[in-house]
Amino acid sequence: MSELHKFLFDGLPVRGMVVRLTDTWTEILRRRASNSSTGAYPEPVRDMLGEMVAAASLMQANIKFDGALVLQIFGDGPVKLAVVEVQPDLALRATATVVGEVDAATTLSQMVNVGNEGRCAITLDPTSKFPGQQPYQGVVPLFDDRRHKIEKVSAVLEHYMLQSEQLDTTLVLASNDQVAAGLLIQRLPMQGTDNLSGSMVSKENEDQIGLNEHYNRIAILASSLKREELLTLDVDTILRRLFWEESITRFEPLEGDTAPRFACSCSRERVGRMLVSLGREEAESILSERADIEVACEFCGVQYRFDAIDAAQLFTAPLVLHVPGGLEPH
Numbered sequence: 001m002s003e004l005h006k007f008l009f010d011g012l013p014v015r016g017m018v019v020r021l022t023d024t025w026t027e028i029l030r031r032r033a034s035n036s037s038t039g040a041y042p043e044p045v046r047d048m049l050g051e052m053v054a055a056a057s058l059m060q061a062n063i064k065f066d067g068a069l070v071l072q073i074f075g076d077g078p079v080k081l082a083v084v085e086v087q088p089d090l091a092l093r094a095t096a097t098v099v100g101e102v103d104a105a106t107t108l109s110q111m112v113n114v115g116n117e118g119r120c121a122i123t124l125d126p127t128s129k130f131p132g133q134q135p136y137q138g139v140v141p142l143f144d145d146r147r148h149k150i151e152k153v154s155a156v157l158e159h160y161m162l163q164s165e166q167l168d169t170t171l172v173l174a175s176n177d178q179v180a181a182g183l184l185i186q187r188l189p190m191q192g193t194d195n196l197s198g199s200m201v202s203k204e205n206e207d208q209i210g211l212n213e214h215y216n217r218i219a220i221l222a223s224s225l226k227r228e229e230l231l232t233l234d235v236d237t238i239l240r241r242l243f244w245e246e247s248i249t250r251f252e253p254l255e256g257d258t259a260p261r262f263a264c265s266c267s268r269e270r271v272g273r274m275l276v277s278l279g280r281e282e283a284e285s286i287l288s289e290r291a292d293i294e295v296a297c298e299f300c301g302v303q304y305r306f307d308a309i310d311a312a313q314l315f316t317a318p319l320v321l322h323v324p325g326g327l328e329p330h
């Protein structure tokens with residue numbers, strides 16, 4: 001069963017979260033494997049995407065924001081795009097576009113950052129926008145401050161959190177064919193946090209990136225968590241092993257319907273709009289060679305079919321398809 005656990009270190013400006021996705025993750029993999037045009041993910045792509053799914057779940061659960069969190073890696077190698085979209089209720093979907101060979105030994109940079117042109121983007125897309133409002137987006141490269149290629153999704157995101165949120169963050173991520181899991185430890189921002197009453201943190205002490213001894217000690221403990229442990233141990237065991245000397249307060253875990261879970265928001269209407277945007281000529285040229293236009297959703301694999309009559313309807317009455325207030329891509 002998939003689960004997400006939140007906890008606080010008592011009296012310290014540090015919080016943590018563990019996510020462990022099992023059925024949610026295998027559902028995403030099963031749908032991909034049954035897509036006859038793509039087939040299953042090559043292992044390194046699968047593990048990169050699983051780590052992104054775990055990380056995006058943690059990041060969405062970590063913020064108070066009414067909108068989708070979209071984590072994307074735009075690659076310059078055989079993987080062109082990997083994307084995870086997590087809704088405020090933690091419903092999520094994910095996909096990756098693989099255009100070249102990826103064998104079992106392929107590294108992160110060999111997949112998405114061959115020429116140091118790869119990018120990671122985090123987008124916060126509000127559910128209700130005022131006219132003309134753009135989603136917030138932060139972008140970081142896949143290299144460090146010395147332009148060395150980063151080989152871990154976790155390191156890319158730690159870099160992002162430090163750069164754009166000014167937050168010390170430690171992430172441990174792991175994925176295989178059964179589990180996508182992650183541990184997040186974060187130094188709390190100084191304002192607006194109820195748990196700081198018992199700590200010695202003062203406002204004058206606000207800018208302490210990298211300097212908070214409590215955070216640093218806990219971060220070192222968190223970083224000692226091995227990939228195998230994260231994939232195989234239950235959450236209670238992980239927290240006991242890492243933080244047995246710390247005093248932590250745990251919250252009611254999110255499980256089942258409240259845990260991160262697979263759900264796709266695709267629809268026939270949206271696919272229809274996409275066909276309209278391709279243009280009538282393109283649609284007619286496909287229909288001159290075959291009976292249907294078939295479009296498979298890349299997230300869930302559902303096939304949408306449009307025959308000549310459906311297509312004619314799309315192009316004669318395109319306005320009918322615009323659903324006001326719907327979630328539109330930009």
Ligand SMILES: [Zn+2]
Nearest residue numbers: 264266297300
């Ligand atoms: Zn879908």
